[in-house]
Amino acid sequence: MADILQEMASSLYGGEQEEVARMVQGALDQGMSAAEILSNGLIAGMDQVGRDFKAGDLFVPEVLVAARAMSVGMDVLRPLLATGDVSSAGKCVIGTVKGDLHDIGKNLVKMMLEGAGFETVDLGTDVGPVDFVEAVRKHQPNIVGLSALLTTTMVNMKTTIEALEEAGLREGLKIMVGGAPVTGAFAEKTGADAYAPDAATAVDVARDLQEA
Amino acid sequence: MIPDTIAVPQFGMLSREQCESIHRASLEILRRTGVRVYHDEALDLLRQTDAVLIDDNRVRFQPGLVEWALAQAPSRIPLCRRGGDEVVAPLEGQIVSFGTGSDCLTYLDPRTGERRPFTSADVVDCVHVVDAMPEMQFCMSMGIPSDVGSNPYRAQFAMMLEHTNKPVVFVCDDRADCEAIVAMASAAAGGIEQLQINPSLLLYSEPSSPLRHSETAIGKVLYMAEQNLPIVHSPAPVQGGTAPVTLGGALAMANAEVLSGLVIHQLKRAGAPMVYGCGMHQLDMKTTISVYTSPEFILARVAVAEMGRFYGMPTWGYAGDANSCVVDEQAATEATFSIMAALLAGNNLTHDVGYLESGKTTSPEMIVLCDEIISMLRRFMTGMSLDEESLALEVIHEVGPDGNFLATQHTLHYFRHMWRPALFSRLGGEAWARAGGKPLSEILREKTVAILDEHRPELLSDSVHDEVEYILKSE
Numbered sequence: 295m296a297d298i299l300q301e302m303a304s305s306l307y308g309g310e311q312e313e314v315a316r317m318v319q320g321a322l323d324q325g326m327s328a329a330e331i332l333s334n335g336l337i338a339g340m341d342q343v344g345r346d347f348k349a350g351d352l353f354v355p356e357v358l359v360a361a362r363a364m365s366v367g368m369d370v371l372r373p374l375l376a377t378g379d380v381s382s383a384g385k386c387v388i389g390t391v392k393g394d395l396h397d398i399g400k401n402l403v404k405m406m407l408e409g410a411g412f413e414t415v416d417l418g419t420d421v422g423p424v425d426f427v428e429a430v431r432k433h434q435p436n437i438v439g440l441s442a443l444l445t446t447t448m449v450n451m452k453t454t455i456e457a458l459e460e461a462g463l464r465e466g467l468k469i470m471v472g473g474a475p476v477t478g479a480f481a482e483k484t485g486a487d488a489y490a491p492d493a494a495t496a497v498d499v500a501r502d503l504q505e506a
Numbered sequence: 507m508i509p510d511t512i513a514v515p516q517f518g519m520l521s522r523e524q525c526e527s528i529h530r531a532s533l534e535i536l537r538r539t540g541v542r543v544y545h546d547e548a549l550d551l552l553r554q555t556d557a558v559l560i561d562d563n564r565v566r567f568q569p570g571l572v573e574w575a576l577a578q579a580p581s582r583i584p585l586c587r588r589g590g591d592e593v594v595a596p597l598e599g600q601i602v603s604f605g606t607g608s609d610c611l612t613y614l615d616p617r618t619g620e621r622r623p624f625t626s627a628d629v630v631d632c633v634h635v636v637d638a639m640p641e642m643q644f645c646m647s648m649g650i651p652s653d654v655g656s657n658p659y660r661a662q663f664a665m666m667l668e669h670t671n672k673p674v675v676f677v678c679d680d681r682a683d684c685e686a687i688v689a690m691a692s693a694a695a696g697g698i699e700q701l702q703i704n705p706s707l708l709l710y711s712e713p714s715s716p717l718r719h720s721e722t723a724i725g726k727v728l729y730m731a732e733q734n735l736p737i738v739h740s741p742a743p744v745q746g747g748t749a750p751v752t753l754g755g756a757l758a759m760a761n762a763e764v765l766s767g768l769v770i771h772q773l774k775r776a777g778a779p780m781v782y783g784c785g786m787h788q789l790d791m792k793t794t795i796s797v798y799t800s801p802e803f804i805l806a807r808v809a810v811a812e813m814g815r816f817y818g819m820p821t822w823g824y825a826g827d828a829n830s831c832v833v834d835e836q837a838a839t840e841a842t843f844s845i846m847a848a849l850l851a852g853n854n855l856t857h858d859v860g861y862l863e864s865g866k867t868t869s870p871e872m873i874v875l876c877d878e879i880i881s882m883l884r885r886f887m888t889g890m891s892l893d894e895e896s897l898a899l900e901v902i903h904e905v906g907p908d909g910n911f912l913a914t915q916h917t918l919h920y921f922r923h924m925w926r927p928a929l930f931s932r933l934g935g936e937a938w939a940r941a942g943g944k945p946l947s948e949i950l951r952e953k954t955v956a957i958l959d960e961h962r963p964e965l966l967s968d969s970v971h972d973e974v975e976y977i978l979k980s981e
Contacts, residue, residue, distance in 0.1 A: 309918075355921050358913035398910055405913070478936060491936045 298324065299331065302367070303339030309359030311366045318370045328374040332411070336367045340409055347494060354402070354493070361409025368411060383410065384436035384504050387429045389417030391450040396443035399473055402493035403439060410497045412437075423450075423457030430463050437500055440486070442473040451476075452484040459485075468503040472496060511896075514889030517850035519808050525816035528809075531758035532765055533569045540566035541717040541766045545724035551773040565766070572765050575772040581818045583736045583779045585644060585673040585855075586704040588694050595643040595673055597736075597781060597820035600811075600852030604845075604880055605644035606636055606873060607827065607858035607865060608677045608710065613649055614832065614862060614869035616954045621831070621867065624649030629665050631958050632860075635870045637670035638961040641880040644673045646710070646857055648868040663687045664974050667694055669963050673706045675738075675857060681725035684709065686977055688733060693973040694966060701735065708736040708781070708855070713763040715743035724770060731774035738822045738855065739767040740783035744796045747789040753802055757809050760784035781855055782814035783822020798827045798864050799840040804847045811851035823853020826876035827861035833871045833947065837862060841876050842883075849880075849887050871954045875946075878929040885925035895920075929953065 298321050305313040314336075321331045343360045346352040386407055390400050397419045404414050415433045417425060430438060438458070442448040451471050458464050470488040471481045481489030488503055490496035520528075542564050543549055549563060558566045582598035595603035613624040613632075632648040647662040654661040659678035666674045667690055674691075678684055687707070688698070695701035709730050711723045723739070730737045741763040743749030749756040764784055771780055786806040787796040797803060807823055814821030825844040828837035841859075848856045858865065859880075860873035890896070901916040911917050929949060931938060966974065 353921065355913055355917045359918060362913060398912070401910055402912065491934050495937075 299326075299335040299338070302331070302335035303342065306336060306339030306360055306363045306367065307342055309356070309363050311363045314363040314367045315370055318367045322370075322374070328371045332368075332371055332375065336364055336371075337411060340364050340411075343409070344494075344497075357409065357494075358402070358405045361405045364411070365405075365408040368408070368413075372413070383412045384500075385413045385415070385433065386437040386439055386500065387415045387417065387426070387433055387435040388439035388441070389421035389426065389429075390419040390441045390443075391447055391454055392420060392422045393450060394442050394444050394447035395419045396473075397441070399443065399493065400439070400441035403441065403472065403490075403496045406493045406497050407439075407500060410501070412500065423454045426454050427457050427461045427463065430458060430467065431461075435467070437468045437470060437503055439496070439500075440469065440471045442471075442476065445475045448473065448475055448480065451486065455485045468506070470496065470499055470503065511893040512889055512891055515850065515887060518812070519805075519851075520812045520816075522816070525813055528754075528758055528761060528813060529816070531754075532761040533567075533572060535717075535759060535762040536567040536572060536766055537569065538566070539717065539762075540564050541713075541719060541763065543719045543724065543766075543770065544721040545719065545728070545770075547728060548719070548724045548770045548773075551770060555769075555773070557769075567766060567769065571769055575765070575769040576817050576819075578772045578776040579768060579782075579817070579819050580777060580779050581820070583705065583708070583781065583820050585708060585736070586706045587673065588667065588671040588706045589696065591704045595855065597854040599854075600815075601854060602823070602849050602852060602856055603643035603854060604641055604825065604848075604859050604876075605672075605675060605855070605857050606632070606642065606646045606648050607861045607868065608646040608648065608675070609650045610648060610861070610866055610868040611650060611652075612863065612867040614867050614871070616869070616871045616951050616958070623652040624868075625653045626651040626661065626665065629662060630669055632868060632870055632873070633666055633669040634961045634963060635873050635954065635957055637672060637963040638957045639873060639877040641877045641884070642672065642859065642873070644675055644708075644855070644857075645670050646675045647677065648860065657683065659683050660686050660690075660978055664690060664978055667691065667974060668966055668971065671964050673708065675708045675710055675855070677710050678726065680722045681729045684726045684729045688729075688735065689977050690974045693970050693977070698733070702733070705736050705779070708738065710857075711737060711739050713739060713741040713767055715741045715748040715763060716759060717763060717766075719763075719767060719770065724767075727767065727771050728774045731771050731778040734775060734778050736779035736781065737771070738781035738783045739764065739771065740781075740785055740822050742785040742787060742796075745786060745788045745802070746791065747796075749786065751789075753786070753805055753809075756786045757784075757806065757813075760786055761813060780819065781822050782817055782819035783810055783855075785822070785824060795829070795864050798824070798829055798858070798861065799844045800829075804844060807844070807847055807853060808851040811848075811853045814854075815852070820854045821852070823848045823851070823856030824858045825853070825856045826859030826872070826880070827865065828872070829862075829864045831863045831867065833862065833869050833875060833950065837872060838875060838879075841872070842879050845876065845879050846883050846886075849883050870958065871947075871950045874929070874954045874957070875950055878927060881928070882925060882930075 302317040469486045471486040490499040584593040585595035613628045636642045636645045691707045692698045745756045825848040828840040830836035859876045
């Protein structure tokens with residue numbers, strides 16, 4: 295029984311999306327629970343990816359293909375998971391703030407979060423405060439992630455957070471910010487709960503926010 | 507041949523006509539002024555040619571004799587790993603191999619930061635660093651141990667032979683030293699014939715500028731020729747002191763010194779392997795030190811690489827050396843300048859990596875720093891591909907204006923071709939601060955000490971070790 299989970303973890307490590315989806319289905323057909331497949335197959339594989347990334351043996355593109363395979367596996371599992379099954383992951387609405395078309399950093403964070411089992415809603419780029427407010431109302435996320443690359447647009451993080459406050463959505467919602475010009479000190483001024491300097495750290499920060 | 511879909515950095519200084527004009531100037535120095543040769547056998551060899559001797563030992567050369575010698579010298583020398591036929595420093599074409607310098611009196615100890623006299627243990631530590639560093643293709647002794655009895659050169663060679671399997675460029679006092687050293691190398695190679703076909707050592711000797719070949723230097727040169735083992739007989743004229751202050755004059759004179767050495771060498775054994783080289787320095791007229799890595803020093807290095815190729819001989823080079831007394835910003839700047847120039851010019855056997863204080867101090871940290879700089883610049887020298895896969899039109903079209911290239915197969919396939927540092931930091935400010943906020947100097951020290959503590963080279967077999975010990979004792 296455990297063999298298929300080990301193979302699943304190893305296929306996920308290699309970014310083989312179709313294999314992973316097939317194995318998740320196979321494990322379900324063998325009668326394994328969604329929670330078991332998630333923690334001993336998919337998350338076990340991603341944990342190895344995370345360890346090897348930190349050790350410098352794997353690099354961002356490899357982490358991303360593994361994350362994509364994770365996300366494909368999660369698509370099969372998600373309808374079957376009871377809410378209590380996935381204690382570590384949550385839902386995240388993410389976007390690049392108004393006036394800014396840069397999305398490579400935001401996409402990196404999104405893919406990394408999905409790799410860690412988070413469900414993400416990507417609002418894209420040039421997202422105004424009103425659009426963030428609407429998305430939070432609609433998707434009820436645990437976390438909102440705001441991204442900016444330009445020093446001229448990073449100020450819109452603050453206006454977005456203010457809009458969420460005015461709409462009465464701020465309580466219980468965790469907001470994290472990031473992007474090349476953003477620093478911890480700037481993040482504090484925007485009123486965000488957390489800041490991560492890079493995509494890999496963003497996953498750790500999101501996990502910490504969930505547990506807080 | 508490099509295919510035309512690969513674009514590489516290219517560099518050149520001397521035109522063919524300019525090489526010929528330097529060559530003619532040197533021929534004229536050898537004809538009109540001549541050189542002094544303080545060695546009887548060499549003078550006997552020269553008497554059998556059309557060279558003209560005046561005042562017993564001052565020799566004037568006919569151009570034809572010099573050009574005969576140039577035609578004999580081989581165009582490649584494959585320096586091999588100890589005990590095998592694997593070429594680790596192919597001295598040919600524009601391939602650059604790097605190694606350390608020799609014989610410093612002062613050691614800059616990475617464990618304590620102290621500058622102090624070299625000991626045997628320090629030489630062994632330094633050899634371990636050379637053995638561990640992937641961009642070091644050959645080893646020179648780095649230090650003269652102050653705690654060894656009468657003959658430090660044989661002891662140095664034994665330490666290098668024992669503690670690295672990379673080829674060794676050695677310095678020694680006289681012919682007897684050469685014989686002992688060749689005997690040690692032969693033991694490790696499995697006999698003199700093996701050593702000749704797979705040379706894992708090369709003698710460094712010098713004419714004494716201006717225009718003199720000493721008895722001990724020529725004694726070594728003739729012995730190595732007799733054994734058909736490679737040498738470099740490279741003068742180190744100091745511009746403004748032992749050579750004209752101008753680069754052109756110093757080069758013409760140094761070239762005459764090299765060519766007259768080559769004539770003697772080839773008269774002993776035509777076809778014996780010799781590296782073309784001269785190490786022109788400049789006399790700093792304020793401090794009177796002999797300068798390393800000045801703009802003029804680097805111009806001279808480029809000229810040597812190009813003159814050597816003009817003559818069809820492998821070339822000698824200098825890089826990774828600094829005038830600074832410590833591994834600081836000046837040392838890093840001077841190292842980068844000289845390493846880049848060596849790679850662009852194509853000096854085949856480029857030594858002195860790790861030198862500080864204008865060649866009086868060796869620092870293992872400087873070697874580790876230079877290894878990173880060499881690695882970075884070697885990648886620069888491989889240039890860029892412009893073939894269909896590299897132009898990537900298919901993936902550009904697939905991704906289009908709104909996508910990204912992060913997790914495409916094309917990125918996955920090629921991203922590992924990009925150079926990544928082993929030492930230099932690419933952390934952002936906050937991550938860097940979290941990791942301890944260390945400057946490069948601190949990371950360099952930690953890495954160097956870890957190599958000293960942990961790296962253990964491939965040892966000699968017990969029987970070869972015993973033979974080396976025996977040769978050392980029968981001094």
